[in-house]
Each structure stands twice: as C-alpha cells, then as structure tokens.
Amino acid sequence: MARMGQRTEDVTEPPRWAWLWLPPLLLLIDVVFRIADRPLYARLWLTEEGVLENATAALLLPAIVAGVLILRFRALLPGLPVRVWMGLTFLGSLYFAGEEVSWGQQWFGWATPEPIGRLNDQNETNLHNMSSWLDQKPRLLLELWVLGGGVLWPLWLRWRRLAFAARHWAYWIVPTRPLLLTAALAILVKVPERLRDWFGLPIPPPFDMQYSETQEFYFAVFLSLYLCSVYLRLRRLAAGRAS
Numbered sequence: 001m002a003r004m005g006q007r008t009e010d011v012t013e014p015p016r017w018a019w020l021w022l023p024p025l026l027l028l029i030d031v032v033f034r035i036a037d038r039p040l041y042a043r044l045w046l047t048e049e050g051v052l053e054n055a056t057a058a059l060l061l062p063a064i065v066a067g068v069l070i071l072r073f074r075a076l077l078p079g080l081p082v083r084v085w086m087g088l089t090f091l092g093s094l095y096f097a098g099e100e101v102s103w104g105q106q107w108f109g110w111a112t113p114e115p116i117g118r119l120n121d122q123n124e125t126n127l128h129n130m131s132s133w134l135d136q137k138p139r140l141l142l143e144l145w146v147l148g149g150g151v152l153w154p155l156w157l158r159w160r161r162l163a164f165a166a167r168h169w170a171y172w173i174v175p176t177r178p179l180l181l182t183a184a185l186a187i188l189v190k191v192p193e194r195l196r197d198w199f200g201l202p203i204p205p206p207f208d209m210q211y212s213e214t215q216e217f218y219f220a221v222f223l224s225l226y227l228c229s230v231y232l233r234l235r236r237l238a239a240g241r242a243s
Contacts, residue, residue, distance in 0.1 A: 011232055011236070012229070012232050012233045012236055013176060013178050013229055013232060014178070014225055014228045014229060014232070016178075018225065019178040019179060019182060019225055020178070020181065022221070023181055023182045023185050023218065023221055024181070024185070026217070026221075027185060027189070027214075030045075030052075030209060030214065031206050031207075031209075033045065034205075034206045034209065035205075035206045045210075046210060048106060049106050052210065052213050052214070052217060053100060053101070053106070053213065054101065054106075055217060056100050056213070056216050056217045056220045057097045057100040057101045057220075059217070059220040059221055059224055060093050060094075060096055060097035060100070060220045060223060060224060061097070061224075062224040062227070062228055063089075063090070063093035063097075063220070063223040063224040063226070063227045063228070064090070064093055064094055064097060066224070066227035066228045066230070066231040067086070067087075067089065067090025067091075067093060067094070067227050068090070069231045069234075069235075070086050070090065070227065070230055070231050070234060071086075071087070071090070073231075073234040073235070073237075073238055074086070074087075076234055076237050076238060076241075077172060077234070078166075078167050078168065078169055078171075078172070079169060081169065082169050082172050082173060085172075085173060086172070086227075086230065089223070089226070089227060090227065092138070092223075093223045093224075093227065095138075096216075096219070096220065096223070097220075098126075099126045099127060099128050100216070100220075102124045102125045102126045103125050103126065104125075105124060105125040105126075110125070112124055112125050113125070139216075142219055143186075143187070143190075143215075143219075146183045146186050146187060146219065146222055147183070147187050149173070149174060149175055149183075150175045150179055150180065150182070150183025150184075150186075150222060150226075151180060151183045151184055151187060153174055153175075154174065154175060154176070154177050154179075154180050155180070157174065158177065166233070166237055171233075172230060172233075175222075175226050175229070176229050178225070178229070179222060179225050179226060179229065182218060182221050182222045182225060183222055185218050186215055186218035186219055186221075186222055189209075189211060189214045189215050189218060190211050190212075190215045192207055192208075192211065193211040193212075
C-alpha cells in the first residue's frame, strides 16, 4: 500500500507492518496463547487441521500471486538464470502451499487414492510423506537459502556498503534488508530444538513449541515477502520504462 502522497509505482517493498511488526507479533501470539490456555492451544494450534498449518498455507498465497505477476514482467529480469530462479521460487511456493494442506484434502476431506496411499506414510494426498527427497531435502535447501540469502548475505552487503543496480542479477536474487527480521526468526525458532537434540538441554515452558511447524510458518512469510518485493520492484521498473 502506498503512503500518503506517494505514487504507487514508487513502492518497492511490502508495507512496514508486513515485515517489521507482523513477524514478531505472530510469535508473541503463539507464546501468549500457549501460556494462557494450553489445552485449547493444543486443540486449535497443534493439529494437522489447526491454525498453524492453515495459516502457513494462507500466507503462501501472496507468494503465489506475486510469482504469477513476476512471470508477466519476466522480460525485464536480467538474464535467463534470474528468470529461472524466480520461476523455481514460484513453483516451490506453490508446492509448499499445496503440500501443507495435502492439496486440499485437509479442507475437503476426500479419501486418499489407493495408489498414493500405498506410497504415503500417513495415507495422505501429498508427496512429502513419500520420500525424504520430497520433504527433508527441499526443507534443508530452503533453510540454507533463508540463512545465507536472507541473513548472512544482506548483513555482508551492509557491512561492505555494497548495493546493486537493477541490471545486476544480485539486485533481484538477494533478499532486501526488510526481509532480514523474518529470515532471522525462521532460523532462530529452530535453535532450541537443536540445542535439545545436540546437547540434551531441556526446553522449559512456554518455549517448548512445535519448532518445525513454526519454522515452516516463517518460511512462508519469508517467501511471500521475497516474491512481493521482487514484483514491486519489477512494477516500478516497468512503469519507469513506460513513462
């Protein structure tokens, strides 16, 4: 949304509330809800059909819409590798959202087709329960991308005081600084679980959350902010060339 007196085509980032206030607020709501009413939290939050799973899929919708709009302006992207990257990010977001709700099975409750059920560990209409190559491996790649591209790379660019012009591939590939908070939260929410698994450190309440699902939630927020940021910059570039 444009600020008062600002032209729409000048907006190059999602609104401040989306990248500064919303990510930590969502984590705060999770913790407070868990403290206030643990049984209700477990019923509404922690099931396959719960708030967290559905919110993750819902928050990927802006990424999917932005991905489609980016394809509209793909000719403005500098080179085939950047276009391929944006296409893969869009398809990855679509896959992520579809798998999160078993491609609608969680909403509409259809029976899993028998050929899929025989291959699926949980008898669901999805792919990620069939093989680690469709679950843990893509998740690891996404986590490494969020850590490297969303946290370390922007911090390094800021430290070196580097910036890129729109004709440079890194201008489009590297997540912008407003995404840093969401990327950091996506990495940090998994740290307590890893400390527990690696060193046997106990996790006191109320920090004993569903770490993998919470991390997936922040991955969804990150992907939506990332693709929306790319689309907004492409829209401004297209408007500048048309004027």
